[in-house]
Amino acid sequence: MQRVDDRWKFIIGAKQWVPNAPEACMCEWINSLDGWSHFGPAMASTPEECEFFAANYNVPGEYVSCSWSPASYVLEAKASDGVVLQESAQAFPGAIPHYMDQTNHFQMRNSSKTKEALLKLYEGDLDPWFFTKEK
Numbered sequence: 001m002q003r004v005d006d007r008w009k010f011i012i013g014a015k016q017w018v019p020n021a022p023e024a025c026m027c028e029w030i031n032s033l034d035g036w037s038h039f040g041p042a043m044a045s046t047p048e049e050c051e052f053f054a055a056n057y058n059v060p061g062e063y064v065s066c067s068w069s070p071a072s073y074v075l076e077a078k079a080s081d082g083v084v085l086q087e088s089a090q091a092f093p094g095a096i097p098h099y100m101d102q103t104n105h106f107q108m109r110n111s112s113k114t115k116e117a118l119l120k121l122y123e124g125d126l127d128p129w130f131f132t133k134e135k
């Protein structure tokens with residue numbers, strides 16, 4: 001139960017892993033004649049091409065060491081009300097807000113007003129696409 005909020009955020013899309021850097025063939029070039037080195041990507045789009053590039057690199061006085069670098073990811077958080085993303089709520093043209101008097105965001109879990117509003121939604125009184133039985 002300690003991580004249920006994070007798991008729910010992944011379900012609704014409020015948290016997601018997004019690529020930070022793509023997969024790439026990363027190489028280090030070392031020039032033994034001039035004494036310089038350089039690190040960066042090579043022209044290879046698969047691990048096999050990366051290995052082939054390193055094995056067949058042939059410049060006098062230079063040595064190259066390459067390895068396939070997997071993509072890296074970062075955790076991205078998006079604003080939500082706990083049900084839908086803020087961007088989804090704002091992007092729904094023609095939406096008419098249904099205000100619930102005598103309740104607020106912090107009271108929603110135990111609010112009879114929230115229960116009534118959700119039942120209206122699920123029974124199709126507010127939107128014809130939702131139907132469910134009361135539990």
